[in-house]
Amino acid sequence: MALKLLSLVIVASSGYSVHQAVPDTVPPHGGRKLSIAAPLDPPLPPLVENEMEEAEMGGEAKQQPQPQLRGGRQVVLASSEGSVVCPSFLQPNIQQEQLMRFVRSAGVPADEFVNETQSICSQLGFSPMKRLSYGGTWQAMGMATSADVQVMQHLSDWVKEQQQLNKAENKTWGSFSKPNNGASAGSLALHVANHPTKISVDGPPRLMDFGCGSGQDLAAIQMAFGAKKDDSFCLDVYKVQHPNLTSFALNPASAETYSHSLNSVLKHTENSIHVAVSMVTFHHITGSMRSDALAFISKSLAPGGIFLMAEWDNSPTAAVPSREVYYDIAHFLPSILFSHNVPTDASIFKLGTEYLPLVTWKKLARVAGLTYEAQRSKLVKVNGIQLSPEELATSPYAMNRDAYLVFHRERLHRFSA
Secondary structure, X not given: OOOOOOOXXXXXXXXXXXXXXXXXXXXXXXXXXXXXXXXXXXXXXXXXXXXXXOOOOOOOOOOOOOOEEEOOEEOOOOOOOOOOHHHHHHOHHHHHHHHHHHHHHOOOOHHHHHHHHHHHHHHOOOOHHHHHOOOOOHHHHOOOOHHHHHHHHHHHHHHHHHHHOOOOOOOOHHHHHOOOOOHHHHHHHHHHHHOOOOOOOOOOOOEEEEOOOOOHHHHHHHHHHOOOHHHEEEEEOXXXXXXXXXXXXXXXXXXXXXXXXXXXXXXXXXOOEEEEEEEOOHHHOOHHHHHXXXXXXXXXXXXXXXXXXXXXXXXXXXXXXXXXXXXXXXXXXXXXXXXXXXXXXXXXXOOOOOOOOHHHHHHHHHHOOEEEOOOOOOOEEEOOEEEOHHHHHOOOOOOOOEEEEEEEEOOOOOOOO
């Protein structure tokens, strides 16, 4: 459950090695100048998970017979009744603020993608009036149906056709999500540890990635800080095989097994971690497991250590009370844009996730003994003004209402078995 992030950073008066200086301001998407609180290049890309491409995509897509309906091309013929893809992709705010930005960043013409979506949803009987009353939650919108599978398969076929006609870039998931082989994650962590002031932690750097995926991001952070294997902890729900990292597998079979596995790891990390990160992982952790995970991170931090959480903001607005359904579907956009391996089982679109407003993440972290650092959380500067996580999430530079929250440990913890 890891992601790609930034690129190289130079930090003045840093106790850690840095390799390259970069410009203070750079042109982001759309040509406006965006500068970072410290020099970063390029601007913040979207927060995406390693597993978005294949692990959650399901099995190999099966081609279904489809009638000729439009321009000689095959399109689906079903009913949009109960569909969640059409109302989510065509909701005006989501479309402009999230979907089109993601599609465009993948090298696919976003306006044409939306037009194709409108066309196929219209043929399925989707009413434009439904866009004005978007519930956003699975409870409000119901379950995904075979029509959703067919819409996504059609869009995947359309993207593939555009790529074959050289009207869209033929990117891979790897080139999109890890353009620098994950090196940008190291730059981000190094920046956060040194701005606005350098963290003060005794001893050699000890690092932890909670939900580390392949370990590629943690390896980059390890290199940026010059940390040893025994001081670089990679945690996920499976044991990650990486030669330079110390890996632990958490057991999510039940709340009890999850808590037990966290306590087992805590014996190695307690009161010792300088920098902990978790990149778009926590929306997959719900209930008591989530509170246990936050408490574990709090207890793992050394005095003066910090925790960087990257998440997708789900603060309600008048037009979009929740983005729960869209965020779940967004996990499958890579199957449309890159692999063209759309799942055939509509039930897997509902991931069992929980996306929270930033204010709620702050409250939950505080309960776990973590103190929010407002200044350290301001990573982006626009027109000379540093953006808070809330401002960044609603800015043109966030593709999934991306937000970065930084915390430090509030008090000294002692683990008791």
